[in-house]
Amino acid sequence: MGDAEIIPIGTRGRPGRGTGTRPSAAARGLAPGARTPKPPEPESPQPEQAEAKGTDAAPQAPFAEPPATESVIPLASDTVIPLDGSLTTPVGTSQLTVTDREAPGGIPVSDWLAALQTAAREVFGDQWESQLAHFLAFLRRRLTGDYVVDEFGFDPEITERFFMAALRPIAQKWFRIEVRGAENIPAKGGALIVSNHSGTIPVDALMTMVSVRDHSDRYLRALGADLVFKMPFVSTMARKGGATLACSEDAERMLAGGELVGVWPEGFKGIGKPYSQRYKLQRFGRGGFVSAALRTQVPIIPLSVVGAEEIYPLVGNVPALARLLGVPYIPITPFFPLLGPLGLVPLPSKWLLEFGEPIRTDEYDEHAAEDPMLVFNVTDQVRETIQQTLYSLLMERQSVFK
Amino acid sequence: MGMSGRTVLVTGVSRDLGRTCARSLANDPTVERVIGVDVMPPRGDIGDVQFIRADIRNPVIAKVIAREDVDTVVHMSVIATPGSAGARGTMKELNVIGTMQLLAACQKAESIRQLVVKSTTTVYGASSGDPAMFTEDMEPRRPARSGYAKDVAEVEAYVRGFARRRPDVTVTTLRCANVIGPRVVSPVTGYFRLPVIPTVLGFDPRLQFLHEHDLNRVLRHAVTADVHGTFNVAGNGTLMLSQALRRLQRPGVPVPGLAFGGLGSALRSARLGDLSPELVAFLTYGRGVDTTRMHEELGFEPRYSTAEAFGEFAATLPPTGGRTERLLAAVAERLPEVDEDRPPALTLAGGIDG
Numbered sequence: 001m002g003d004a005e006i007i008p009i010g011t012r013g014r015p016g017r018g019t020g021t022r023p024s025a026a027a028r029g030l031a032p033g034a035r036t037p038k039p040p041e042p043e044s045p046q047p048e049q050a051e052a053k054g055t056d057a058a059p060q061a062p063f064a065e066p067p068a069t070e071s072v073i074p075l076a077s078d079t080v081i082p083l084d085g086s087l088t089t090p091v092g093t094s095q096l097t098v099t100d101r102e103a104p105g106g107i108p109v110s111d112w113l114a115a116l117q118t119a120a121r122e123v124f125g126d127q128w129e130s131q132l133a134h135f136l137a138f139l140r141r142r143l144t145g146d147y148v149v150d151e152f153g154f155d156p157e158i159t160e161r162f163f164m165a166a167l168r169p170i171a172q173k174w175f176r177i178e179v180r181g182a183e184n185i186p187a188k189g190g191a192l193i194v195s196n197h198s199g200t201i202p203v204d205a206l207m208t209m210v211s212v213r214d215h216s217d218r219y220l221r222a223l224g225a226d227l228v229f230k231m232p233f234v235s236t237m238a239r240k241g242g243a244t245l246a247c248s249e250d251a252e253r254m255l256a257g258g259e260l261v262g263v264w265p266e267g268f269k270g271i272g273k274p275y276s277q278r279y280k281l282q283r284f285g286r287g288g289f290v291s292a293a294l295r296t297q298v299p300i301i302p303l304s305v306v307g308a309e310e311i312y313p314l315v316g317n318v319p320a321l322a323r324l325l326g327v328p329y330i331p332i333t334p335f336f337p338l339l340g341p342l343g344l345v346p347l348p349s350k351w352l353l354e355f356g357e358p359i360r361t362d363e364y365d366e367h368a369a370e371d372p373m374l375v376f377n378v379t380d381q382v383r384e385t386i387q388q389t390l391y392s393l394l395m396e397r398q399s400v401f402k
Numbered sequence: 403m404g405m406s407g408r409t410v411l412v413t414g415v416s417r418d419l420g421r422t423c424a425r426s427l428a429n430d431p432t433v434e435r436v437i438g439v440d441v442m443p444p445r446g447d448i449g450d451v452q453f454i455r456a457d458i459r460n461p462v463i464a465k466v467i468a469r470e471d472v473d474t475v476v477h478m479s480v481i482a483t484p485g486s487a488g489a490r491g492t493m494k495e496l497n498v499i500g501t502m503q504l505l506a507a508c509q510k511a512e513s514i515r516q517l518v519v520k521s522t523t524t525v526y527g528a529s530s531g532d533p534a535m536f537t538e539d540m541e542p543r544r545p546a547r548s549g550y551a552k553d554v555a556e557v558e559a560y561v562r563g564f565a566r567r568r569p570d571v572t573v574t575t576l577r578c579a580n581v582i583g584p585r586v587v588s589p590v591t592g593y594f595r596l597p598v599i600p601t602v603l604g605f606d607p608r609l610q611f612l613h614e615h616d617l618n619r620v621l622r623h624a625v626t627a628d629v630h631g632t633f634n635v636a637g638n639g640t641l642m643l644s645q646a647l648r649r650l651q652r653p654g655v656p657v658p659g660l661a662f663g664g665l666g667s668a669l670r671s672a673r674l675g676d677l678s679p680e681l682v683a684f685l686t687y688g689r690g691v692d693t694t695r696m697h698e699e700l701g702f703e704p705r706y707s708t709a710e711a712f713g714e715f716a717a718t719l720p721p722t723g724g725r726t727e728r729l730l731a732a733v734a735e736r737l738p739e740v741d742e743d744r745p746p747a748l749t750l751a752g753g754i755d756g
Contacts, residue, residue, distance in 0.1 A: 133737035136730055143727045145648030151640050152534045153608050229469070229687075230530040232604020232659065239606070251531035304632050 152254070153239035161221065163241050167210045174348050175307060177207060181355035182215035184301055189253040192293045193220065193262045194382050196281055196390065197270030197301035200331045203346060204271075204308035208262060209241070211353055220262045221254050223289075227327065230352070244274030248288055248309065255296040261302075265291045265379075268328040272317075277392060278309035281387050287379040289306040289363075294378070299358035302382050304389035310400050312336070349400050352393050355383050405432030410445040410625060411472040413458055413504065414479025415448065416440035418585060419617060423478060426618045432626055437470055439463065440479065458500040464507035467514070474625055477501065480557055482522070482550045483589050483676050491551075497553040498560075505564040508571070516572045518624045520617075523577050523610070523634060523691050525554045528683040534608075535692040538577070538632045551680045558632075560685030564566045564741055565630075574624045574700075578693060579636035582711050583614030584718040589676045591715065593685075596675055598723045599647055601667055603656040606644050609689025610636040613711035616704040623702045624633050633700045634691040638707040643685065646712055659686060 117128075124131035138161070141147050149155045171177045185191070193212070198204060205222055213219040222238075223246035229235040244250045246263065254261045264270060269282040293300050316332030340373030359382060361368075368374050410427050414420035415438030428436040429449040438444065438451045439458065454470075456462050458479060467475070480497045508514045511729075526532070526544035546552040558575060565573040580590045593599065612620075612635060620635050647654045657665055662685075666677025696702050706714070 016488075089734075130738055133734065133739075136737060138733045140727060140730050140734060143730065145641075145645035145722075147645070149608075149640055149642055149645070151608075153606075153640070153642060153688075155642075226531055232602075234604075235530065236604060236606040239608075245531065245532050247531075247533050249537075253533075253535060373492055 021106070129149065149240075152244045152250070153243070154219075154221070154242040155240040156219065156242075156340070159241050163237070164210055164213055167206055170331050171207050171210045171214075171351075174346070175207060175311075175351040177211055177307075177351040177353060179211050179215050179353045179355070181357075184357055185212060185216040186261065186299065186301075186358070187216070187218075187220070188258070190258045190296055190298035191260050191299045191301055192251075192255060192289060192298055193260065193303050193355070194289060194386070195262065195264055196279075196305055197264035197266040197310040198273070198278065198305070198398040199271055199346075200312035200314045200333065201346075202264070202271055203311060204305050205262065205264060207308070208303065208305065209354065212260065212262070216260075218260045223251055223261060223263045225267060247289075248292055251289065251292040252296055255292060255298045265289050272314065272329040272331070274317075275313040275315055276378060279306070279390050281383055281390070284379050284383050287375045290375045290382070291369040291379045292377045293361045294364055294375070295366075297362040297364075299360050299362075300378070300382055301358050301379075302356035302385040302389070304356070304386050304393060305351065305356045306354075306390060306393040307349040307400075310349040311346035348402075350397070350402055352397065354389050354393060356389055359385075408474055408625075409435045409437065409470060409472050410474045410476060411437045411439060411467060411470070411502075412451070412478060412734050413439050414477075414481070415444050415451065415453065416442040417479075417481070417519045418419075418587065419581065419614065420444075420478040421446055421451075422614070423476065423621050424616050425449045426622050427451075427476070427625060430622055430626065435470075437466070439466065458504045459495060461507070463504055464510055467507050467511045471513050472511065473513050474518070475504070475514065476518045476520070476621060476625065477504060478518065478621075480522075480554060481525070483678065492496040493550075494553055497550075498556050501557045501560050505560055509564060509568055512756060514568070514571055515632040516574070516625065516628060517561070518574045519557070519563070519576065520621065521558055521561075521575050521577045521632075522550075522554055523579050523689060524551050524680055524684070525558060525577060526688045526689060526691065527551055528607075528680070528687040530687055532629055532687060532689065534626050535690040536634070537596075537692045538634055538695055539608065543612045545546055546680070548680055549680050554636050572628050572630045574629060576620060576624060577612040577632065577634050578617060578620070579612045579708075581614055582611040582715045584715060586614050586715075589678060589681050592675045593677065593681065594646070594650060594667075594715070595621070595719060597652065599650075599652050599654045600602065600657045600662065601643060601647070601654045602662050602682075602686045603658045604688045605659070605688075606642050608640045608690050609643060609646060609688060609708070609712075609741045610640060611711045611715075612636050612691060612704065613706035613714065616706055616711070619705065620696075620700075620702050623700070627701060631695070631699060633696045633702075634693050635702070635704070636691050636693050637704045637706050637711050638693070639708045640690060641708050641712055643688070646716075649709075649712060650716045650719060651724030651727065652719070662686075678730065680690060732747065 120128040120132060124135070138157070141157075146153065147157055185193070193208070195204070195208060205224075209220045209222060212218060219242050222241075224238050224242040224243045227247060228238050228243070229245055244254065251261060251263070265284040265288075266282040267285060271280060273280075290300070312331060312333045314329075314331050315334060318330040318332065322330045323329060333343060335345075359378070361378070364374065410422060412424040412427065415424050417440075420440070421438070421444045424436050425436045429431055436451045438448060438453045439456050440453075441455070441457045443453060443455060454466055456466050466472075474720065480502060481493055483493070505517075508517060509588065525546075526536045527544055527546055529543050531543045533540065542551075542555075546555055561573060561575055565571070581588065582591060582594075599756060616637065618634075633638070641649075644654070660672055660678070663682055665678070666675075666679075666682055669675040669677055
């Protein structure tokens, strides 16, 4: 495509588009030979003007596309007018040469094009053509279902393009997450990250997923509660984001498959605890996560999260309504439901994530998982490590929001 | 087993899958004779298969087995939908009583060496509490209380009982994923043949399919390989329902979960589709089965992956949607080529070519 001819543009807004057998008068005026090349930069004020009203320029792109596709058919049959240079300009040529024709009033075609190009460049950067092509290729892959999900329903493309992209600014700008000990996350092979759970809504799990992705280039495969997979939309997003049900079968399957698995063994006891109990670890389930790690002989990495407790300080609960709705609790925070939807905005606490040293399980023999005492001991060891790290992080923290 | 002329009895040959399976068995050199049994004569060509009109629900079947000196029984007449059989009561009787009679006859027959039962992964049920992949040792999280799933669970229980009482007989139970193919008529293919496909709002189940050719191949493989046990059989890989609909290029209409069941009965009365409760659960929560044992113990390799099996099925259906895709394709034609095999998601923003 490098040496493709630079081609003038269509006749948006002009009457007469040809009959299908014979090109229109306007189109004949565009035919090669009739054009006079224009210097690469159009008049300088135009792009600036378009940039100034950048919000106006961006939505114009869809309006200009339909003529481009309509013109496909006449082009293929009589090949007289190579229309629509905006879409066939070679890669890397950011400037476009257009024909200068006297416009019969209104906005000249070249202005439209300049605005369009600027808009495309605004959205996709200097390499807008290849970027747009990539984006279209992505869209088409999604629309034709031409992508692969794994057996758990994990869709890496959507996870990277949407979930991570949406959560990353929240992690970086809102909670200003600081990650420590990221070198403790193994670069490959199965590993189990065990974390404390807090914050009324499992935002900490989402933030951990983003942080792990950004600091280790691996996806954290979360183990979610039964309730997650009962709920519409949430279950779909959880599966697409790489989560699966927290049961021993799935945990062992993922760990044996060499995935980095995240588990929050406190469960609802952890995220639903009142604000007065913040940073006091609850019981760590029945130690099922330790059995899974022992059976698959993968290291356990304790993770301590500070800051998530303060995002929605839970001060009350409506047990009757919760029972009615079949959820573990209905949270009441100082702002919810008092301020309505505004109360759903999490408080911008400063977060610290510390990944501890891996606890090895490959030293135990294969029957270790059948020994309840050993499982309890390892569970306690993990729990103590996280609790102690939480205390030391809290000592270090100057204030909740700084 | 090493027998040269084997005599195979296939039940349920009036339906398409039973008929094609019987035919493919008849082509096998190690099999001398194939006898097809059903209450109704098969509608298509049965080739070298000898058809005997008999009802497996009554003791006549024992006489057939004894007279023809049958050594292998392939049981394929567990049906998923009342369909031509009539009402649900008839279906249950055919499935459960039929299997009981057949197994009783097999137990009496000295000549029987092998029993192959075509079961289904529906036996695992589908619920929110399911593990991602069921292995053969797992039980459904909630035992089925009605319908096809309960029938299959009972059939399998009787087959296990038979295997206990006749340890000399090799019993192979094949739990097959949803069979799909251009000619297959089943609740699932009927669902995908709807011009506008209802889906459960907010849920995107994982699906696995088995191509009809692979079903025939696995039954034939089971007859010749002579491996005892229960095996999940499914094409490799998983497809999400949303992905399947996009590959079909048919529009999906999300319907709230509570209304979906009602829609099912409306479709049934309009004779447009058959959304049984098992299918509704399957289309809500999906199901995955682990096929490690199929690969390693049974030694069977499906020729079609889940996606390929579905692709072949989809190719026979005219798309009723997909306009956006065609529009995008037209636009993309005018843009420079990009690396298709490298998802831009895995490259950094800023482009990789230029």
